[in-house]
Structure formats: structure tokens, C-alpha cells
Amino acid sequence: MIFDVHQHKCRYGTVQAQVKLYEEKGMAAHQRHLGKPVVFGVGDTGDVDSYTHVMVFENAADRESRRTALAADPEWRAYLAACREADNIVSRENHTLQAASFFKD
Secondary structure (H helix, E strand, C coil), rough: CEEEEEEEEECCCCCCHHHHHHHHHHHHHHHHCCCCCCCEECCCCCCCCCEEEEEEEHHHHHHHHHHHHHHHHHHHHHHHHHHHHHHHHEEEEEEECCCCCCCCC
16 A cells, blocks of 8 residues: 655645635646545644645555646546636645555545
């Protein structure tokens, strides 16, 4: 099992607008292809102008095939265009974590 961690840093004061944009225009396609996130949270301390979501996949091949399907989805592509237009996101960071041997969901 691998965890795919995405952190998005937003312009000052725009994180709630960006999360709403995701909810209204991106969430359905995102979850249709990748499943429900393990975590989807907004920064409460530290970088409060950020949000993070964590997805879980069986392995790297599962992640790749599901993300490829997401990238081809017209609804997702429309969401990405809306994100570019809104210009709320200033940076994104992504990394994957391998589940520890003792961790079982």
C-alpha cells in the first residue's frame, strides 16, 4: 500500500475559495477515479493558506493507471482550467509514502 500526499499552498486568504472550487468542480471526477481521500484537510497551524489530501493506492502501478484515467477525464480537465483561471494556488508538493510493515488499514 502506498499513500500519495499532495500539499497545495494558496495565495493569502484564498484557501477556502480553492477548496470550494475543488468541491464544486473537481471532487466528483477526482473521487470517481482515485477514490475517497484518506485525509483532505486545510492548514490550521503553520501554513494556514494550504490544504493537503492523501490518497491510498495498492501500489505504484495502481496509482499510475488511476491517475492516467483522471488526467483524461474532461470534467477533471475543466476543473484544472478553472484552477488556472482562479490563480489561487502558488505551489504544489507531492510525495508518496510506503506503508510500514506493521501498518494495516
